[in-house]
Amino acid sequence: MIIKHADDKAKRLALLAELKKSALLDARQREWLDEELVRVRRGIEGERDAAFYIDSYLKASKNNAVIHDLRLEFEGEVAQIDHLFFNRRLDFFLVETKCFNGNLAINEHGEFSVTYTNGRTYGIASPVEQSKRHERILAKLLERLEITGRLGVKPTFHHLVLLHPKAIITRPAKGIFDTSRVMKADALPSWHQKWADEDVGIVDALTTVLAIRSSDTIKDWAEKLVRQHRPTNPLTLPDFMAPKVAVAPAVAQEPTPAYKPAKLAASNSLPVHTPDEGLKRKLVCVTCGSKITFAEGKFCWNNETRFGGFQYCREHQKTL
Template sequence: MLIKSRDSKEKDLKLLRQLLKYNLTEEQRSSIKKQILILEKGLKTEDEAAYYINFYYENSKNWIVIHDLRLELKGKVAQIDHILINRFFDIYVLESKFYKYGIKITDNGEFEVFYKNKSIGIPSPIEQNKRHIKLLADFIDSYDLLPRRAGVKIKPRFFSYILISPNSTIKRPPKKLFDTSTIIKADTLEAIIDKQIDKQSTIECLGLALKTHTLSDIEKFAKKLVSFHSPININWFKKFNIKLTKNTDNPKNKKYFCARCKCDISEKEAFFCWNNKEIFKGKAYCLACQRYYKKH
């Protein structure tokens, strides 16, 4: 059962492309173009992984699917690409990564990506996902989200996998030197999970049978978790140090822009906000941001 799809990033991409029409320095223009590529590649990678996840689990009566969950706890943040939860409360935390020219993992567990006949060191996605799982476990515990059976709180099991594009190459060290079994191609996820379940011992299976829950129980837990989703709202003008004025910086010489997301708005949108000062506090917003302020 699919509980949450990824958040749309179309508004961010639209605004970033719009910024390229402004009077910018070469450094600003280059940074914005780079940000657009990062966003586009990230979305393509997440969508590719989501396709395989949804293909096998979206309509399952034994699994819950969550995409793109951002949680904040005590000043720390986890941006989790995908979560799978089954009726045993096994929670699979999945990180999708884009490595266009492939990835190499050294004997010491260091990660390198290939780019123009060079290898460049990158942070370990394995360690990154471990931090995500730690924050997720702490978050679930802090908000007491887990159901109880006979008064005893259920103890979930967490599993970590890094999903790589099926078209990418992976150069691995010998398993005895460093275990890379959690680095998998996205299209093999279902087969690997099935194999993992098949390898469980009789005693483990009996234990899991005793903690089996209904799909409704898992759904309630998942919806509680998703209710804490905290999407990030980036001020791209501030990030790229773009000073905005009403008449000079705007290439189309429009007089109005949204006070929240800074995109251009029509005179009609602006006057609607100004005529409803009790809601919008005298500021003008686009239609999407107007809906946000009406709810809050």
């Protein structure tokens, strides 16, 4: 039975796409946006592929409850579980999904790396260890919610890593490091059936009699877990992505020109003439109004302190 589908990521994608249009982004912000868009898109693709196979296998089952995209916050810690399903026997399966644009390799030490199409290889954090960290948070929350088997039998946790059906996985030699729970998404149903046939033995069956709960009970518990879901705000951005304020270009202040001609300055009886600002940068002498050559105008502009940004014919240049 499907209790919760994945949260809609459309708002997140729309925000990132809109931000990329901004002309105010610096190099760091553009790089982060590109990487975040790839991460979100690949995450959606990987979770969608895995959900398809999980749902196809378990949606009609009354003995299993399925929760997609569950984010829990408990005692200051966070667990982001891609997919979770559990049965009436309280076997909890935590599923991590990965969608790489490359090939996955696991060595004898349980270390994960990805070789991309450009030939470069990068180490990545172990998704198995990541899932185990989520288990610790989930286990504490289940105890707080009093989700347990009959006679106090506690839940059992299993960790699965699902990859795209076309992924290539290189594994260490058999018996060195167990990678049986890292698989392509389409292999999940056959793996789970084999687990049920082989791993649930006679001793486990006796435990099952004590721990087993009804279908209605696990449905209620799954809904209780979903009420603990704390989604992130799709519009949240890191601090360094704060928008920058567009700064208007500074306007150079024109120096106060020495408008008073030398001959007039000697006499305090004559007023000082201030040219019309509209005549600036025009090939017209502001004193006599006659047209001047470009060379005459350029000479005045190159001596702005002397002529105040105005222009004069050669005769009147001598008066300043």
